[in-house]
Amino acid sequence: MKFELDDDQRDLASALERLLASSDTVAVARAWADGDPAGGLALWKRLADLGVTMLAAEATPVEVCIAFEALGRHAVPGPWVESAAYLPVALGREVTGVATLALPPHVPFALDADIADEVYVGTTPAGRIGALHVSVDRTRRLFEVGGGGETDPAAFDLAVLATAAQLLGAGERVLADSVAYVKARRQFGREIGSYQAIKHALADVRIALDFARPLVLGAALAEVPAGAAKIAAGEAAYLASRTGLQVHGAIGYTAEFDLSLWITKIRALLTAWGTPAHHRSRLLAELSA
Template identity: 75%
Template sequence: MRFVLDEDQRDFAAALQSLLAGSDPVRAARAWAEGDHAPGLDLWKRLADLGVLSLATEATPVEVAIAFEALGRHAVPGPWIESAAYLPVALGRAVEGVATVALPPHVPHALDADVADEVYVGSALITEVGEQLISVDPTRRLFRVAGAAGGAGDGPVDLDGPAREAFDLAVLATAAELLGAGERVLDDAVTYVKQRKQFGRQIGSYQAIKHALADVRIALDFARPLVHGAALGEVDVSAAKVACGDAAYLASRTGLQVHGAIGYTQEFDLSLWLTRIRALVTAWGTPDFHRGRLLASLVEPAGPARAVEAGAR
């Protein structure tokens, strides 16, 4: 499979990169974590004007993957997966403003429900938002929400029909965001090891550092075709989510190791991507869930006779 962006897709990617590079999304993310949504909402409007919110209904999954890789690379805050991937497909329309969703058990809490114009459980609009919970990523503000019928909102949501299609697009978006975040951590780590000196040498000249960063490069390069394949419908989206989660998590661990103690500090920008990656690895389905889904897709074509035989054992 050879994946090459066409001219319109390249122009869209370039426009996204230009907008985000000039918008200081790091400042917006830090303000969002502190409860100041103004910079993030300003960036939200600019991205919406570029068409990001309507990609799921007016474009293809390829454009969705392009957009979310850019969002991950720049640590853009807000419920973008919910507003631009899941809900437009589940509702059959693009959302207006900021929207979020809880989808138990894979998305048990609503992201940024305090700032959302619309909050859903599945495809049901709700009005009651509960307490805020602690997240490993301060920019991901999680809230308990009540169900549409007044329940706790923690029962399983059916993933048949449009909900399954919407869920798969959200998983693709999550995988692409992980890929973008992993690429950013690797880029920053490579830049750092070329500048940091120890014993009179750049630490990037040491073989152990080179090998560790090369492993990350390989992992990301192997994950990228799975995202592209999933966007084209040629690869199971769960495979993309697992591969991107593993690659991004390796990038975060390696990036932290080469930066040393400074990487742990909240004041250092690397922390934004470390915590985002850690949160997204289990968002929209844990690695175990997606591996189980992959296994089921592999054994399913074996046919009902084999299934009966397996159940008889």
């Protein structure tokens, strides 16, 4: 089956790209990581006004994937999966403002609970907000919360799918930045992108992302398990991050270089909303059944 976005979906993707490309999301993410959420909250309102927070409740998972791929491509910080994927389905309504949740064991901490308007454990309001835990992605500020709640399976799968779309977008951004870098960086009198080893490494990333995209869209159409999409997108994005780090050389290891925002985000999202091992075990159980 050949799948193509319709006109409305392409318009949504274009509108999101225009908004995010003009919003200096790198500065927003760095400020968010440093404990200054003002720019991120202003961007949150603009995205909410565009309709991102209502997609899970009023649109289809395809639109959710479009939005979350854009969020991943631009490293937008904040508890978007919680507010715009899980909770609208679990609560049966669009979330107003910023909301977050913990969902042990797969989501043990509540992302950005200190700035959220609503904090849940499952769909039960959290009893307390506890200690802050450090993530490899500094924009992911993880808090202990008290209370208990049940997991909504449909909401969990949509959150997994949204995370897969974020990984896909982040992987695409790392690949694009890496290709641009190897075209500009010269060594021994020539662009490093002209060397076959680098060409092949980047081509492998392109192939991995192209194979992951149909699984993400297939999961959005309920033809593929969401866990399969997250496994594929996670592996492709992680390959993009490793390859991007290698082709950038020493500068790729520095926190000051913007590439670090996507590399650390990819690493954190690999285990967010269920580890690869968890999703593989679910897939095995489904196939065995």
